[in-house]
Amino acid sequence: MKVLKFGGTSVANAQNITLVKNIVSDVDADQTIVVVSAFGGITDLLLQTADFAASQDLRYKTVLKEIEDRHIDTIKKLIPINKQSKALSKIKSDLNTLETLLEGAYLIGEITPRLSDKIVSYGELLSSYSIAEFFAEQQLDAVYRDSRDFIKTNDLNGKAVVDTNATNKLCKEILGETKSKVIVVPGFIASSINGNSTTLGRGGSDFTAALIAAALDAEVLEIWTDVSGMYTANPKIVKQAHAIPHISYEEAMELSHFGAKVLYPPTIQPVLTKGISIHIKNTFDPESAGTLITKNRTEKGKTVRxxxxxxxxxxxxxxxxxxxxxxxxxxxxxxxxxxxxxxxxxxxxxxxxxxxxxxxxxxxxxxxxxxxxxxxxxxxxxxxxxxxxxxxxxxxxxxxxxxxxxxxxxxxxxxxxxxxxxxxxxxxxxxxxxxxxxxxxxxxxVKKALNALHEEFFEENVKQLNLFVMGVGNVGSKFLNQIQQQRKYLKENLKLNIRVIGISNSRNMVFDEDGISLKNWEDVLKDGEKADKALFFNKINQLNYRNSIFVDNTASDDVASTYASYLKNSISVVTCNKIACSSNYTNYIDLKNLAREYNAPFLFETNVGAGLPIIDTLKHLIASGDKVLKIQAVLSGSLNFVFNNFNDKTTFHDVVKQAQEEGYTEPDPKIDLSGIDVMRKILILARESGNRLDIEDIGNTPFLPEESLATTTNEDFFSSLKKYEASFQEMYKAAADTDSKLKYVAQFEDGKASVGLQHIPKGHDFYNLEGSDNIVLFYTERYPNQPMIIKGAGAGADVTASGIFADIIRIGNF
Incomplete structure (x- = not known):
């Protein structure tokens, strides 16, 4: 013998009930007892009619009509028209009795617990009778039995206590002596010893099935629902959750008590003492293995189930x-x-x-x-x-x-x-x-916690990173393309699953909680809502995802001022924007402290040297106990590009214009040529070395004319460069006459920092620095004479994007 219970979703309509019939037809057992819930949603409607009636609200009649239509419509779809009269007559008779009960509640303006149980019991009574008639019409050897005849309780209405001895005796007498191969029984409802209708509480259909299974020593109790078993977590909240193949009674009870909705907690108790297994199956995917619940779980598996x-x-x-x-x-x-x-x-x-x-x-x-x-x-x-x-x-x-x-x-x-x-x-x-x-x-x-724990205990160490990217211009677009290109590699080799949840530029912003497709993100962004930095932050905070990372690819002071808000909400920050780390020292330290306090990494490797591991190397030197004595560096890829390409056969204006067009300079090239960008970089290195400096403490010897520095637009700036071409040529000639090259050098020593254009002679480490390359010489206590040298491409969208990408991976490996 097998006992099968079908929940409200499984019997919600004629189509689903046909699926149930197919499942029952395929059962391999001498006898099958089918316990059914009310049609999906009917129990709630019955409770609503009772509330309306008790409040003397005539809307109860409208809801009652909806209940009647659902049942009659189902009968008409399940049973041929020439065989409907018996079933329709019984359904209408029961609905008339239900209407009389509701009229009584309406007249007296109240509802008692006993009357409430009577009203709500009609959900299971109507569904089970309808299904039994359908089974019989389909040539199944099926018969209907009213569970009130053999499930006995006390008189506590609402959630009655079962009289196990009486129930076991009556189950054996009534069900055990029924010869039909299929017996259809309403779940949830029972009756007291005095004959009054009672209910077993919400989810009580599971309990009904378990009581019958235990009383008749069934081979198995199958709970058919709309999911394929008990899951490692709620699949509606945790997308990566999966069904648990095998679980013990005790584990199942713990999970059901703590919110696993596929199994009503008291269900396990009757079958536990008999050692009857429970199999949770999916009505809509009957071939799926589901979850088997037994006394002992012998197979080896994860410790956390x-x-x-x-x-x-x-x-x-x-x-x-x-x-x-x-x-x-x-x-x-x-x-x-x-x-x-x-x-x-x-x-x-x-x-x-x-x-x-x-x-x-x-x-x-x-x-x-x-x-x-x-x-x-x-x-x-x-x-x-x-x-x-x-x-x-x-x-x-x-x-x-x-x-x-x-x-x-x-x-x-x-x-x-x-x-x-x-x-x-x-x-x-x-x-x-x-x-x-x-x-x-x-x-x-809850959502963040469940996903984080599931990732930790069930997902084979695959860590999901949720990115929110602001700034998708030259660098930002390259960054997104690199993520798209490397996504599969990262998941397979580094166990990192990177999703871009939000993107914003200066005009539009867009979010997708399941991740934005990076194949067509430009088109998606065009159709986004109007960009707003405050709303962007609020949306990230509202989503409250685990491992959230804010990526700033802008050069905006306003965006940099928001970092503290992100860090305070445990949202990591990765940025190529140098403004925050070169702002006043107090703000710089506050951001570093917030990152530690809220366990949210604040990484800015690309602030110096684009994709070169300059800051990371410096951090390791300091962390290992070394002390920086001196830093000498060419830190501007744009300025190095300019002075490597400027000579007596070119114009300074044309070379700077070329550098801007190829993405080597900031949008405002004056930031690079004025030395401000290099000042920020040497300031950051000095601070990361453990020194307290502000931008005002750095000496700067400008090479641009004052008129060029005073311009307010790019157009005026480039016009001024043409005007002073002769003086730029003189600079070049002065260096060439001594067989030197012009390099813009940053230096830090004895607590002091400076930047300026220098003549670099042959043989110097800086002399052969080509293109837009950067170079840093770290003189430390461990490297006092021969410095540690880091050299390579220090500007350009691709290498800057790769540096941002590297910081993302660092966070993933934390």
Whole structure:
């Protein structure tokens, strides 16, 4: 014998019921008992009619008509017209009785728990009869049995307590003696010993099926639903979640108690004592393996079997010095909650006995605060105990697994993962069995927490990085193209899954919670909403994704001023924008401190040397205990390009124009040629070496005429370059006459920094620096005479983009 239970979605309409018939027809068993829920959504509609009727609101008739139409329409689609009369007659008769009950509630203006159970029971009564008639018409050897005849309870309406002995006896007498191969039974409903209709609580159809399976010693209990088993996490929240092939009773109970909706928690108890396996299957994908639940799980698998959560939780905390060493405080606290039917789902107490904290349903919190304060009014007045503290809008997340107790460090791994993602833990509970580790967090952090934990425990160390990119011009577009090109390699070799969730330029911005396609991002961005830096930040904060990274490819002061807001929300920042790190020293240090405090990396490798690992190398030198004595460097790829291409056969204007067009300069080339860009770079290196400097402390000997420096537009700037071409030629001749080359050099030594144009003689490390290359000489205590040299391309969109990309990968490897 097999017992199959089909949920409301599985029997929501005629099409789905046909699928159910096909499944039942293929069952290999001597006898099959089919337990069905009400048609999907009908139970809620019945409760609504009861509420309307009790409020003397005539809208109950409209809802009742909708219920009638659903059932009659289903019968007409399932059963041929010449065979419908019997079924339609019974359905209409039951609906007339239901209407009479509702009219009674309307007339007296109230509804009792007993009447409510009678009304809501019609969902299962109507669906099970309709399905039984359909099965019989389809030539299945099927018969209908009313579960009120053999599921017996006490008189507690709403969630009655089952009389197991009476139920087992009647199941054997009524179902055991029924000879039909298929028996269709309504779930959820029962009757008291006195014959009054009762219900087993929401999800009670699972319970009905389990009671029958246990009473008749069924071979297996199959729960057919709309998902392919119990998942490692809620698949609606965690896209990477997958079905668990095999799980123990205890693990299944923990997962179902903590929010896994495919199984009603009390279901397991009746079959557990009999050792009857439970198989959770998908009505819409019957070939899928589903989840098998048994007494023992023999196969080896992951220690953590699932991650689940319960929302709408509130914390209730009782604290005070008068609690320490006083017997009976806990008893009084829990007793007053119990007497008012408030269920406690989590308990934690400090070993000092100074406080007790419990988790309860958010809907009960106001009542709980009132009754607990009343219960301890005497102690509160004498300040031995403080008024109870309530915290709302919380959720519980839990790791579940039988073998967790034999593996060290799981709690630490769980909490460190949450901490890295700025998920604050309000309370912790863990039993001695260590089958469940629970933590209370903000409700708004549930999605991020579940995804982060699932990634840590189930996704073979594949780490998802969620990028929000501002600035998609020359550098930004190259960066996005590089991500698209390398995405597969990163996932397969570095276990990094990089998604671009948001993109913005100066005009438009666009977001896609599942990731923007990088094949056509330009077209997607064109159709985006109007760009707004504040809204861009708010959207990132609202999405609250784990491993979020803000990427700034602009040269904007306004954008740089937002970094602190990102870091305070544990959103990492990667930037090629030098403004923040060369701003006043206090702001620079504040950003570094925020990155540490909120565990959000702040990386800016491309601030100096584009894609060259200059800052990273310097950090390693300092971290390993070395000390920088002197830095000499050519740090402007644009200026190096200009002076490598400028000679007596070219004009300074044309070379600078070429540098701008090829992307070697900032949009405003005066930033490069004035030395400001180089000043920022040597300032950043000096600061990263551990020195306190501001931009005003750096000496600058300009080579541009004052008139050029005073221009306010690029057009005026380039006009001034033409005007002073003769003086530029004189500069070149002065260097050439001494067989030297012009190089714009930055230097830091003895706490002082300077930048300026120099004549570099043959034999110097800078002399043969070609194209737009950069070079840095680090003289340190370990490299006092022969410096550590870093040399290579220091400007250009491709290498700058690759430097940004490298910082992203560094974060992924943290």
């Amino acid at each position: 699932g991650i689940t959560h319960v929302e709408n939780i509130a914390l209730l905390s009782l604290e005070g010095p008068g609690m320490v060493g006083i017997p009976g405080i806990s008893k009084r606290f829990f007793e007053v909650l119990s007497l008012h039917d408030i269920s406690v789902v989590l308990i934690t107490q400090a070993s000092s006995e100074h406080s007790i904290c419990v988790g309860i349903s958010d809907s009960d919190i106001e009542k709980a605060v009132e009754i607990v304060n009343q219960a301890f009014e005497y102690e509160i007045e004498r300040e031995k105990i403080w008024p109870v503290i309530a915290e709302r809008n919380l959720a519980i997340i839990a790791l579940v697994g039988d073998n967790m107790k034999s593996h060290q460090g799981l709690s630490g791994k769980m909490f460190s993962t949450l901490g890295r993602n700025n998920v604050n833990i309000r309370a912790i509970a863990q039993g001695a069995s260590e089958r469940n580790i629970s933590a209370v967090i903000k409700k708004e952090d």
